[in-house]
Amino acid sequence: MAGAMDGVIGFLEKHLMPVAGRIGNQKHVQAIRDGIIVTMPLTIIGSVFLIIGNFPIPAYTKWLAETGIAEKLGYPVTASFGLMGVIACIGIAYRLSEKYNVDALTGAVLSLCTFVLVTPYNIPFLQDGKEIGTVGGIAFSFLDSGGLFVGLIMSIFTVEIYRIIVQKDIIIKMPDGVPPAVAKSFAALIPGMIILTVVWIIRLGLMYTPFEDMHNIVRVILVGPLTKIGGTYWGALVVTLLIHLLWMTGIHGAALIMGIISPVTYKLMAENNAAYMAGARGTELPHVVTTQFFDIFQSMGGSGSTFSLAIILFLFSKSKQLKEIGKLAVGPAFFNINEPILFGLPIVMNPLMLIPFVLSPVVVITITYWSMKLGLVSRLAGIAIPWTTPPVLGGALATASISGGVIQVISMVLTFFIYYPFFKIMDAQKLKEEQAAVSA
Template identity: 40%
Template sequence: MNNSKFMDLLERILMPIAEKLNNNRYLTALRDGFLVALPLIIFGSIFVVIANFPFLDEMISEEAFAAYQEALNPASAATLSIMGLFVIIGIGYKLVEQSGGEGVYGGVVALAAFLILTPQVVEDVSGGIPVTAIGAEGLFVGILTAFLAAELYRYFVKKDWTIKMPAGVPGAVSRSFSALIPVTMSLTVFLIIRILFSFTPFDTVQNFIYTVLQEPLTALGGGLPATIVAVLLIQLFWFFGLHGQILVNSVLDPIWYTLNNQNLDAFQAGEELPNIVTKQFIDTFIVGIGGSGMTLAVIVGIFLIGRSRQMKEVGRVSAPAGIFNVNEPIIFGLPIILNPLVLVPWLLAPVVVAVVVYFSMLTGMVPKPAGIIVPWTTPPLLSGFLATGSAWQGAAVQLVSMFIVFVIWWPFLKIMDKQYYETEKQEEAAAAKD
């Protein structure tokens, strides 16, 4: 089957699905909610790169580097670290706005519902909210909460359970009182959910989610089969809005670091390196090519393929951060989270790369990771060179990996770009008629 026939077949299968998904109000609200947060995510991503510029800690004193990071960290702490809040507000706002309601109340009721469910204890001190719970780690619970809260609010408004004010009352005051009962009823539901969970062994909704997800990870270790499972789980968690690296790394880091240290000891002693899969194998040759999902190659694909304004803009704003392995702009801007059109390449590409890199090291074509911890913001090619003890093959296999990811993503990017381009043309035609 030639490339043209393959693309036609893929379009016939995926385009009808894409059309239905594009008209799904929940997915539309989810996409628009992420776009609301995108400017803040990009701002935070830029300063993450600046604050963690590769090898800067070796160029200046430890005290100067600490002061430098302390000065810049609030930029990411106030945006990336709490991105879940912005996405939740955006989803609630857009979902209620779609039905002609007051979007702002959809946003605030979604936020308040999420905060009700969130544990308000930090290191055994009550009255605080863990930052991890309102960042990327809390997105899965946040998305579900925003959907449910907005729908409850819409339901109570539709039932006309509202307070009617006299005609002479200012509009802002009237709308505020109209929202009082729907907001109260909606948030009461979430308070009941929190109370019910407090009587379970999990205590909170968040603990329930993470316990259920993390327990299957404890059986994983080194080796290619375990690595494939770990990579798939990282990708799958990210697809559903959970920070896959944090979930998987929290369980497997002790194993990967142990294997890493064994290689470092052997490298320093001039002996044969015992392990292929190590912490640096994952960080440099999988995650370290643009971030989770190896999205730097996706950005390159966007530059080569993109005709739609949305794709071009996403590529432009994602590229600078992507070079330093910060990929939130592409994950939330494309978007990748809960986008069925990208599920296949999102899951497949890193697995194929993991297999290729593993066997290239097993056969001796590429040196095994030397146990050298390379800063995570080190750009690809340079990171591969350093991680293998200054071997050019380390950079070469990263370049091959990027090509593999690019080839796998190519047809799916073409279809997405076509969908966005046609939608933009329709919107321009409708605007011209008006």
């Protein structure tokens, strides 16, 4: 086994690392990666409140709901996760501006303005379930992870125009002696006017198309066809691939994709629940793929089935940096939260981790689907358990059978061996960097 692992690691170092290095040094890739990291502290803070409010003890969650505490625990979550798209837009624009040696604060501010400019701001006002008008304001669904891709587009688009204008010296220059902050503000006037005018024209143009706004374009192009995907293995495979390929670019794939197909998966869950209540068991239940198939099995430890990776980082890291990430990540991983790994390791925008991050959930859904399809594991009973329920316990509860927990244990072993060789490469790199820093 050790020889095989060494062979895999040697192959990856020889063939994958040179390509990964070239991709990793690209300006836009670096800006996206470094900009999204800005969201990490807030998402970790929000995750703590999320765990407290969704701890998988029915009596506890019922008490939180009855006392109104559950709603109040959601406030910090909204203030962190609910602004992920906005924060990422600012962070990416700031880092990309730095790459081009233009004023980073101006680039970030202009990007935020263009993001708001392309975002709908009228919220439907409902009375007795009927829309009777609109209220001025931007819905959080445009500002959170659902708006992350639009934020990414607008930050890059804005900074590219901004740096071209600045590099061509089409700016207002103030006399010597004017405070730098004032000079920078005047230097931003012409670029800002041009950028906002261009984006304003784009928004007006989109209003006369079937898409209406940029957010709808993203939804239609990325996830429109997903509404036709049923509960088949191939449908689950496509969903899984899209979720994790989007995550690799910094987009919250689970929020984006599951937000579209959830009506389908909830319908399948309800049908399973009705059959279960009527006495159906095992293969008598109509569907394998439901909401819990993704929430509980595909996302053990979080997107990418990273539960095993969190354990690896915690137990086997020689690098101080990876060891600290492991300490930070292992607790949330038990509740299927993995932002410390996604943005701290990082996995997002990290070509080295692309293969295990995509392959692991594909392997998990494959063995889980066919084990349930063939009757080796009980199918999902349609029980709506929280997605924060720890692995093994979650599998057992979702299937109302110990077999659901067993297949999760098997999945953990397989994902351990998928992640381990890639972890070894990264750990060796980080350790070498740390040793070089000490000896310098």
